[in-house]
Amino acid sequence: MSLTNPSVVRELLARDHIRLKKRWGQNFLVDAHIVEKIISSVRLGSENTVLEIGAGIGTLTQKLAERAARVIAVEIDTRLIPLLRENLKTYSHAEILCQDFLEFDLKSLPPQTKVVGNLPYYITAPILEKLIAAHQHLHSALVMVQLEVAEKLSAQLGTRAASAITVFAQSFADVQHLMKVSKNCFFPKPDVDSALVRLEFLRRPRFQAPEEIFFRVVRAAFNLRRKMLKQALSQSPFLALERELVLEALARAEIDPTRRGETLSLEEFDRLALQIARAQQ
Ligand code: SAM
Numbered sequence: 558m559s560l561t562n563p564s565v566v567r568e569l570l571a572r573d574h575i576r577l578k579k580r581w582g583q584n585f586l587v588d589a590h591i592v593e594k595i596i597s598s599v600r601l602g603s604e605n606t607v608l609e610i611g612a613g614i615g616t617l618t619q620k621l622a623e624r625a626a627r628v629i630a631v632e633i634d635t636r637l638i639p640l641l642r643e644n645l646k647t648y649s650h651a652e653i654l655c656q657d658f659l660e661f662d663l664k665s666l667p668p669q670t671k672v673v674g675n676l677p678y679y680i681t682a683p684i685l686e687k688l689i690a691a692h693q694h695l696h697s698a699l700v701m702v703q704l705e706v707a708e709k710l711s712a713q714l715g716t717r718a719a720s721a722i723t724v725f726a727q728s729f730a731d732v733q734h735l736m737k738v739s740k741n742c743f744f745p746k747p748d749v750d751s752a753l754v755r756l757e758f759l760r761r762p763r764f765q766a767p768e769e770i771f772f773r774v775v776r777a778a779f780n781l782r783r784k785m786l787k788q789a790l791s792q793s794p795f796l797a798l799e800r801e802l803v804l805e806a807l808a809r810a811e812i813d814p815t816r817r818g819e820t821l822s823l824e825e826f827d828r829l830a831l832q833i834a835r836a837q838q
Contacts, residue, residue, distance in 0.1 A: 560616040560644065561589040563744045569614065575636050577745065582677030583634070585613050586701075588742035591753075596620045598735055598755060599673055599699050606667050610658045610674030610684060610700075613637060615644035617673060622648035629666070631658045633677075659683055663691035672698040678747075681706055685722060692729040692758040699755050707734050707752030715822045721779040725772070728763045728823060730756035763823055766830030770837070774830040778818025786821075787814035790833075798836065806832035 558565055566585055570577065577583040586592055595617060601607060601624040612618045612630035614637060622628045628651040632641060638655050645651045654661070659680065672695055676684055681702050688698050702710070710726050711734035712718035726732050735753040740746050764771050777793035778786065786807060791800040798806075807814045810828040812821070821829070 584743040587744040622651040669696040675701040697757045704750045764827035770834045771830040802836040
């Protein structure tokens with residue numbers, strides 16, 4: 558019984574009296590080629606633990622379980638759990654956790670866990686932030702996100718396409734935009750196209766400034782992204798720094814105070830954060 562066949566999915570859901578909820582981002586993958594592409598891009602070895610975010614009825618989970626030593630499948634919707642259990646019954650090494658992924662403790666995972674998820678789009682940003690914050694515990698994350706988010710994640714820093722999430726993702730991971738995925742590959746069909754993105758976490762971040770200050774500087778720079786840095790940084794609630802200290806930090810970092818935050822490279826953000834850390838001492 559193929560879970561990538563829309564008629565099969567429709568029948569299984571009808572049998573269990575389940576109407577999918579848009580507000581939980583329930584758009585299931587019904588394209589075998591994309592499922593295969595995801596599974597091969599995770600690059601699973603038989604010793605790997607894999608965590609799946611939003612397992613749905615187990616379309617990806619089954620394939621992950623065929624390859625990994627251990628699968629942890631997190632799904633928030635209690636109505637889907639019996640169907641998920643049924644579809645995974647032959648895989649004793651697949652654990653199903655019915656909970657909100659945002660409450661899941663990623664530190665409880667074995668080191669170098671690989672994460673996979675056709676993400677529920679309403680919480681893409683908090684999920685990505687949570688994964689990036691737990692970078693030390695994870696090997697990589699292969700996620701399906703809206704095309705627009707994929708473009709942001711993989712945008713070139715210093716260009717208009719970049720935003721705070723671009724800096725965060727690229728400071729902690731090698732980010733690869735793997736492929737665009739048409740909205741026709743999902744049931745029910747969502748309004749927009751999607752894309753697959755792979756984040757391979759680095760052993761050490763690409764900056765030296767204290768992490769908390771680096772985060773605050775990046776947020777401040779992008780929060781008022783149309784303003785010059787000297788204004789964006791001194792008016793930001795993320796920093797609470799006096800104008801003189803901001804100007805001094807920019808001068809020491811050799812960054813023109815009239816530039817906009819979105820034009821900064823990662824190395825420039827780092828220099829600036831180091832000087833702001835120094836100014837706050
Ligand atoms: N993995 C399945 C697939 O690829 O067909 C389903 C993907 S669907 C886009 C997203 C899934 O995430 C849904 O099953 C939804 O119920 C689940 N979900 C939504 N919010 C969640 C949350 N906070 N924690 C865990 N799962 C969630």
